[in-house]
Amino acid sequence: MSVAICLFTADLRVHDNPVVRAAVGAADQVVPLFVIDDGVRDAGFVVPNRAAFLADCLADLDGALRGRGGRLVVRRGDVVEEVARVAEETGAGEVHLARDVSAFAQRREARLGHMLDRSRRRLCVHDSVTFVVPPGALTPASRGHFGVFTPYYRKWSEVPVREPLGAPDTVPVPAVRSERLPSGADLADGDPSPALPRGGEEEGRRRAAAWLDGPVTRYADRHDDLAGDATSRLSPYLHFGCLSAVELVRRATAVGGPGAEAFVRQLAWRDFNRQLLADRPETAHEDYRPRNDRWRTDEALVAAWRRGRTGYPLVDAAMRQMAEQGWMHNRGRLITASFLTKTLYVDWRVGARHFLDLLVDGDVANNQLNWQWVAGTGASTRPDQVMDPLVQARRFDGRGDYVRRWVPELAGIEGGAVHRPWLLPPEVRRRLDYPDPVIGLAEGRERFHRARAGRTEPH
Ligand code: FAD
Numbered sequence: 001m002s003v004a005i006c007l008f009t010a011d012l013r014v015h016d017n018p019v020v021r022a023a024v025g026a027a028d029q030v031v032p033l034f035v036i037d038d039g040v041r042d043a044g045f046v047v048p049n050r051a052a053f054l055a056d057c058l059a060d061l062d063g064a065l066r067g068r069g070g071r072l073v074v075r076r077g078d079v080v081e082e083v084a085r086v087a088e089e090t091g092a093g094e095v096h097l098a099r100d101v102s103a104f105a106q107r108r109e110a111r112l113g114h115m116l117d118r119s120r121r122r123l124c125v126h127d128s129v130t131f132v133v134p135p136g137a138l139t140p141a142s143r144g145h146f147g148v149f150t151p152y153y154r155k156w157s158e159v160p161v162r163e164p165l166g167a168p169d170t171v172p173v174p175a176v177r178s179e180r181l182p183s184g185a186d187l188a189d190g191d192p193s194p195a196l197p198r199g200g201e202e203e204g205r206r207r208a209a210a211w212l213d214g215p216v217t218r219y220a221d222r223h224d225d226l227a228g229d230a231t232s233r234l235s236p237y238l239h240f241g242c243l244s245a246v247e248l249v250r251r252a253t254a255v256g257g258p259g260a261e262a263f264v265r266q267l268a269w270r271d272f273n274r275q276l277l278a279d280r281p282e283t284a285h286e287d288y289r290p291r292n293d294r295w296r297t298d299e300a301l302v303a304a305w306r307r308g309r310t311g312y313p314l315v316d317a318a319m320r321q322m323a324e325q326g327w328m329h330n331r332g333r334l335i336t337a338s339f340l341t342k343t344l345y346v347d348w349r350v351g352a353r354h355f356l357d358l359l360v361d362g363d364v365a366n367n368q369l370n371w372q373w374v375a376g377t378g379a380s381t382r383p384d385q386v387m388d389p390l391v392q393a394r395r396f397d398g399r400g401d402y403v404r405r406w407v408p409e410l411a412g413i414e415g416g417a418v419h420r421p422w423l424l425p426p427e428v429r430r431r432l433d434y435p436d437p438v439i440g441l442a443e444g445r446e447r448f449h450r451a452r453a454g455r456t457e458p459h
Pocket residue numbers: 223231232233234235236238239263266267269270273328329330331333334337355359361362363364366367368370371374
């Protein structure tokens with residue numbers, strides 16, 4: 001009996017999963033393996049929100065495999081050592097794995113390759129599992145990645161997207177030891193946010209079907225409406241690979257129209273960030289365009305930002321949405337990140353870390369590079385743009401409904417006045433348990449521009 005290992009990482013699904021299909025096609029039996037990896041925990045990536053979501057994903061994947069005559073095999077430890085052990089125990093001749101881009105994933109792939117080489121086993125790495133267009137498939141003549149989105153997107157749109165693969169009918173699994181499925185609490189200490197979405201492929205597919213069945217057609221017009229909540233909310237399912245980006249692009253393209261087109265364009269941003277991180281893995285921590293900022297350190301200001309107590313209702317609403325749901329609207333992410341890195345002039349890494357501590361879709365490529373994009377150290381073509389939360393409020397939450405939803409102290413204030421509580425009559429103002437602005441917007445903007453003017457221009 002030949003045996004292959006299918007090592008799940010960020011591809012926790014059975015539909016359109018080239019790793020699963022290849023492993024099933026390559027051997028008589030397959031070990032569908034997930035390793036609770038000490039390395040990921042030690043790197044600080046296992047936080048309560050993502051742990052709870054991951055536990056759902058693993059339970060769901062186990063159910064899908066059981067429905068096909070198999071089950072999920074769970075181990076805990078160093079991923080490479082555990083794969084070596086399982087290969088020894090089962091006599092597996094090859095290991096199938098999805099390509100991924102972070103420095104950690106690249107090291108994991110290299111270490112697995114060496115270990116398997118030594119024992120004369122084969123590592124089969126599959127592209128196009130977590131991306132639509134894999135990193136390296138599109139490169140400008142002069143360098144290893146595209147540094148600007150628009151030309152990348154032009155090329156990306158021309159690449160034919162492969163047919164999605166069905167789920168395998170059966171997954172025969174050999175006798176091999178498995179730990180029990182972990183709960184979220186087994187994976188991380190601390191309580192998850194109260195209103196987290198449920199994880200797993202089944203839930204992801206249900207949400208994707210509902211999204212593509214109607215709301216996607218209104219995405220182009222409504223995606224920035226904060227209170228309207230008119231985006232797909234599929235990001236955590238994409239992050240854990242419960243959904244295939246390839247399948248989403250194919251299905252959205254079949255829907256057609258400006259909404260579906262705009263949605264597919266956002267999926268291209270995912271690939272854009274991934275091709276950049278694959279080529280420059282150090283940008284998870286270092287400026288993409290080094291600027292040598294002398295960032296301010298002011299713990300009290302950062303604490304106010306984290307807690308959603310800056311005195312700017314739109315910034316505070318978005319921060320509180322993230323605390324409650326482990327998710328924040330993209331417009332909110334832009335506004336809160338600009339406020340921290342430009343108005344307060346605090347290092348983007350401080351904000352990125354806080355987001356990674358809470359976001360259920362928290363993702364090295366998308367989080368770190370979007371933070372850099374907003375901070376002006378990344379791939380943005382307008383690095384010095386400072387977002388004014390009051391202008392943003394007028395454009396994207398004109399009636400103030402988003403703020404009233406997330407900042408209960410201000411729930412009684414009607415209309416757009418909710419965005420400027422400092423203008424309320426003093427007797428109303430005094431009754432509110434809501435802080436005065438921690439900084440003047442003009443003061444913050446001027447300091448940022450002064451600081452930038454004193455530095456060498458980014459190259
Ligand atoms: P939709 O608007 O429905 O978009 C569909 C999908 O496209 C998303 O699920 C996501 O996979 C992808 N996408 C959308 N916008 C972007 C983008 N700007 N960059 C890359 N991919 C995108 N996204 C994450 O998945 N993880 C993160 O950790 C993350 N951190 C961010 C931090 C900051 C400071 C900013 C400005 C953005 C961040 N984003 C991150 C991107 C974006 O905000 C989220 O992907 C989006 O809000 C998720 O909601 P949705 O699924 O409803 O998105």
